[in-house]
Amino acid sequence: MYEQILHLGKDGFLMCHLNFPKSCVLDSVKWYKDCREIEGERFTSREKKLLVQNVSAEDGGNYACRARLMHMGKQYVVLNGITVNISSTLVVDCNITDTRDNTNRRCWTVNDTLVDTYYNESKRIREGFESCAAFQEHTSCTVNITFLEVRMEDYGLPFTCRAGVSAAYIMLELPAPDFRAYLVGGLGALALVAVSAVCVYNIFKIDIVLWYRSAFRSTGTIEDGKLYDAYVLYPKPQSESQSHDVDTLVLKILPEVLEQQCGYKLFIFGRDEFPGQAVANVIDENTKLCRRLMVIIDPAWGVSFGLLKNMPEEQIAVYNALIQDGMKVILIELGKIEDYTSMPESIQYIRQKHGAIQWSGDFTEQSQCIKTRFWKKVRYHMPPQRYPPSAVQLQKRAPSNCTAGPELGSRKKNCPFMHG
Known part of the structure; x- marks a missing residue:
């Protein structure tokens, strides 16, 4: 009966110690556990070895290897019993074949010192018991060494198994990085x-x-044949009471912020065309000279009157230019619009493709601070600025104080001059 060790969670093997003279023929080695022949994908028999994959705690127990032996024309059955223990420590076996009359000591050493002596204090690494089997012409022995704990100082040391003048050694190496x-x-x-x-x-x-x-920021001009950064399209309300907010935004606040503070050039119909020009020609010619189309929508009347359905022909010309030239659109809502289904399809398309910016000011000088979220969004959608305004002009035209708006709190602060 031999004792052998398998290590938990690793692959290992059991050795069948059936050693006979060369005149004996050994074949048909079979393995058994608890008197039952071993089967399964984890077990592979190779000559005198039984390979065990992914060792589990259930793999411990009593094993036997059984084989046929032919000697001088006669057939025999030979059997080797093995007790298997499952260990989570590192155990290394040293198998020694020696002559029967050799009395040399078999042992493990490290740095020319017996392992048990070298690790006498910690007892982390110990030499195991020796087991031998005597045969007619030789002796087969196994002596192992057990590593209960491995430290950095153990790496690189030669652990040597000695049997007289013969020796074999192992050396622990740091695992390769994964x-x-x-x-x-x-x-x-x-x-x-x-x-x-x-x-x-x-x-x-x-x-x-x-x-x-x-x-x-670039100080040059854009060579694209355009004269204006944006064409401002705003619908004309039917009553004077409806026009105040829209006119304030379009004719006062937009020029104050985008033109005076940021240096953009806007074309606003009703302000920039020459008297006597045909409306359709003015709109058609000037939309082709603009880089953006800015559309203002007032929900107070835009939905009920059907925006663009009853508006002058110049507004339709702008949308024709939009479709032909593929201009980028900035859609500004003066209030929250929940339903766009009553809007023209062109407005619905713009809303779906480009989104909308909702006005958050109150049509006073406090709404002219370019640091508010609303003006940041507008400037983001405008083309990059290339011709900055005069600093003197900015100081004259920009408001001295402004409220940051809902996004920046309600405290008063100076409105900085920012370009681009």
Whole structure:
């Protein structure tokens, strides 16, 4: 009966100690556990070895290897019993074949010192018991060494199994780094950084773009044949009471902020055309000279009167230019519009494709601060600024104080001059 050890969670093997002279023929080795022949995908028999994959606690117990032996024309059945223990420690066997009359000591040493002596204090590494089997011409012995704990100082030491003048040694080496773990971790970290960057950009996209334009602003002009940065399209209400807010925004606040403070050039019908020109020609010619189309919608009358359905022909010409030239559109709502179904299809298309910016001011000088969220969104959708206004002009035209609006709180603060 031999004792052998399998290590939990690892692959190991059992050795059948059936050793006979060369004149004997040994074949048909079969393995048994608790008197039952071993079967299963985890077990593979190779000559005198039984390979065991992914050792579990249930693999411990009594084993036997059985074989046929032919000797001098006669057939025999030979059997070797093995007791298997499951261990979670590292055990290394040293198998020694020696002559029967050799009395040399068989042992493990490290740095020319017996292992038990070298590790006398910690007893982390110990030499096991020796087991031998005597045969007619030789002796087969096994002596093992058990590592209960491995420390950094153990790596690189030669642990030597000695039998007289013969010796064999093992040396512990640090495990190779698992590059797959580093790769997976690196890719995971990279993905996290990318997702975080995307989230941060989506949250602060407008501020980042405006800062970039301001920091790296070009002083040249754009050679695209355009004269204006935006054409302002605003519907004409049917009564004087409805026109005040729209006229204030279009004719006073927009020029004050976008033209005087930011240096943009706007074409506003009713302000910039020459007297006597045909309306359709004015709109058709000037929309082709603009880089953006800014559409103002007032929900107080836009839905009930059917925006653009009863409006002059110049507004329809603007939308024709939009379809032909593919201009980018800035849609501004003077109030929350819940339902767009009553709007013309062109407005519905613009709302779906470009979205809308909702006005958050109160038509006073406090609404002219370009640091509010509303004006940041408008400037974000406008083309990059290339011809900054005069600083003197800004100081004269910009309001001295402004309220930051709902997004920035209600406290008073100076309105800074920002371009681009």
